[in-house]
Amino acid sequence: MSAHRILLVDDSPQFLQSASSLLQSIPGLELVGTARTMTEAVEQAERLSPDLILMDLILPDGNGIEAARQIRTRGLPAQIVILSIYDMYDYREAAETVGVLDFIPKQDLSETLIRSWLSRSPKENVxxxxxxxxxxxxxxxxxxxxxxxxxxxxxxxxxxxxxxxxxxxxxxxxxxxxxxxxxxxxxxxxxxxxxxxxxxxxxxxxxxxxxxxxxxxxxxxxxxxxxxxxxxxxxxxxxxxxxxxx
The missing domain is CATH 3.40.50.2300 (Response regulator)
Known part of the structure; x- marks a missing residue:
């Protein structure tokens, strides 16, 4: 089975480094690119055709929900997960209206997303x-x-x-x-x-x-x-x- 291709979007170099290391350690996941702005995220989504986009909510030139809307407008099939330190109902509701798969607080990334991938991998690989x-x-x-x-x-x-x-x-x-x-x-x-x-x-x-x-x-x-x-x-x-x- 081919690896699940991921695009990671966040304006924090520290978060990009830590999250990249995490994603690269999980069998079945392939980090194909990173972006730090909304504009870069849309461009990278078109160029790389990832299966999944992990996107920060707040970006220097906009926000992840608007980026998700633009990606959907272009007809790109990637699933999108919004990552944020702000776990608020209004944000979740706005994310759902543009077809976002999930809204995950950053502190829960490994618990909710990564553990689901670990459970799909053979036990000896963990x-x-x-x-x-x-x-x-x-x-x-x-x-x-x-x-x-x-x-x-x-x-x-x-x-x-x-x-x-x-x-x-x-x-x-x-x-x-x-x-x-x-x-x-x-x-x-x-x-x-x-x-x-x-x-x-x-x-x-x-x-x-x-x-x-x-x-x-x-x-x-x-x-x-x-x-x-x-x-x-x-x-x-x-x-x-x-x-x-x-």
Missing amino acids: RRRILVVDDSPTIRRMIITALKPLEADFEEAGNGLEALEKMTLMSFDLVTLDINMPDMHGMEVPQFIRQVDRLRNLPVIILTTRGDEESLQEAMHLGASRYLTKPFSPSVLLHTVEELWK
């Missing part, structure tokens, strides 16, 4: 995914090397905000997390995770230079699954993950 969060590229490489025997797929984030964005877009089976990061306090990340229903049971391993009892207790109180200090033992980290996945 690998576990680990998010490695640390502002040091060297430490991230060390963590990934230590966990290679798990034969999982890895995503990296260099700061807390990037980590939250990736967790919003993708489904993960484990997160390793530093709590000393430049943009936000690492303790805010597990706190966010435990407030989101679909992330509530996500295993989170804190990897930090802080060995004091107060930091450990705070991390566990906010939802950390395990607390390890740096420099960490690769074998201990691997064993910890295997324990959490039992």
Whole structure:
């Protein structure tokens, strides 16, 4: 069976990068192009003939609903899904009037759209995914090397905000997390995770230079699954993950 061809439309380079990585990791999906404006979206839809268009609601030169209307006016058969942080009835109603297939809040993308594609794929093709969060590229490489025997797929984030964005877009089976990061306090990340229903049971391993009892207790109180200090033992980290996945 040929891959389902997707056009991704969003004006945020960060979202495009994260969502592109997500889509490319799913068997049966092929990302054939990206666009950042309404005009580019319509042009790309005509040129690439995608099967599905994932389109941001708010674009620099218009909006996704108007882009969908123009695409429909041209008689293009692509199915269109509107992505937005604004989940409001008026937007959904307007989207339906121009033939949009669905209206999905961005934070629910992996849960509603991607999981449906994973369920169509053979089970052996679905690998576990680990998010490695640390502002040091060297430490991230060390963590990934230590966990290679798990034969999982890895995503990296260099700061807390990037980590939250990736967790919003993708489904993960484990997160390793530093709590000393430049943009936000690492303790805010597990706190966010435990407030989101679909992330509530996500295993989170804190990897930090802080060995004091107060930091450990705070991390566990906010939802950390395990607390390890740096420099960490690769074998201990691997064993910890295997324990959490039992």
